[in-house]
Amino acid sequence: MDGTSHMAIGAAAGFGAASAVGADLEATLILSALGGLTALMPDADIDGKLRNRLTFSHHFIRSVAQIAGFLMIMYSFFQGKGNEIWTGMGAGAAIIVLSAFIxxxxxxxxxxxxxxxGGFSLQETWVILLGIFMIIASFVPHRSYTHSIAGLLFFAVIASQFExxxxxxxxFYAGTAGYASHxxxxxxxxxxxxxxVKFFLPFSSKEF
Incomplete structure (x- = not known):
C-alpha cells in the first residue's frame, strides 16, 4: 500500500480518536492530521519519499563533507606546524573518503x-524518544521491528509523552491509532x- 493510502486511513483513525474524546472542530482537524502523519512512521525504515522528507539529501551532505575535508587539508598544509600538518591532512583525506559511503x-x-x-536540550521526553525511534528505523530491515507490536508499543509511549x-x-489515541492502522x-x-507483517518480533518471524 502506498503512502497516500496509509495517510488517508491514518487520518480516518485520527478522526475516530477525536470523536471518541469529544474534540472540537479545531482539535479534530489537528488529531486527524496527526493520525495521518503517524500512519507513515512505520515506513521510516525504507529508502523512500518519507525518509527523504525527514532528512537532508545525502548528496548534499556528501558534498559538504568533501568540501570540509578539502579545506581541512589546505588549512593544515599552509597553517599547520610539525605533526599538525600530517594529522590535519590525514583527517581531511579521511573525511573525503568516508563521505563517499554516505x-x-x-x-x-x-x-x-x-x-x-534537541530533545535533551529541550528536556522533552517525546522528542528524545522520537529521535531514538528514527535511529532504530535507520538500521532495521523493512517490515521488521517498526511493523511489529514492539514498534507499536514504543510509538505509543511517544504519543503518550506527546499528549x-x-x-x-x-x-495519544490519534497517534497510536494512526500507527496501528498502518x-x-x-x-x-x-x-x-x-x-x-511480523507482529511478534523478536520472538517470532511469522507473517500475518
Missing amino acids: RQRHMLTMTGAGIAA QATGLQGS LIADMKILPFNRRG
Whole structure:
C-alpha cells in the first residue's frame, strides 16, 4: 500500500480518536492530521519519499563533507606546524573518503541523533524518544521491528509523552491509532499485500 493510502486511513483513525474524546472542530482537524502523519512512521525504515522528507539529501551532505575535508587539508598544509600538518591532512583525506559511503539511510541516523539531542536540550521526553525511534528505523530491515507490536508499543509511549507535553487531549489515541492502522493495512490477509507483517518480533518471524 502506498503512502497516500496509509495517510488517508491514518487520518480516518485520527478522526475516530477525536470523536471518541469529544474534540472540537479545531482539535479534530489537528488529531486527524496527526493520525495521518503517524500512519507513515512505520515506513521510516525504507529508502523512500518519507525518509527523504525527514532528512537532508545525502548528496548534499556528501558534498559538504568533501568540501570540509578539502579545506581541512589546505588549512593544515599552509597553517599547520610539525605533526599538525600530517594529522590535519590525514583527517581531511579521511573525511573525503568516508563521505563517499554516505547513503540516505545514514542521513536518517544523523537526523534521529539530532532530534534526540534537541530533545535533551529541550528536556522533552517525546522528542528524545522520537529521535531514538528514527535511529532504530535507520538500521532495521523493512517490515521488521517498526511493523511489529514492539514498534507499536514504543510509538505509543511517544504519543503518550506527546499528549502530556502538549496537553492535546486525544493525541495519544490519534497517534497510536494512526500507527496501528498502518500495520493492519499491511497485513497479508488483505488481497493486495504480497507480504505481511511480523507482529511478534523478536520472538517470532511469522507473517500475518
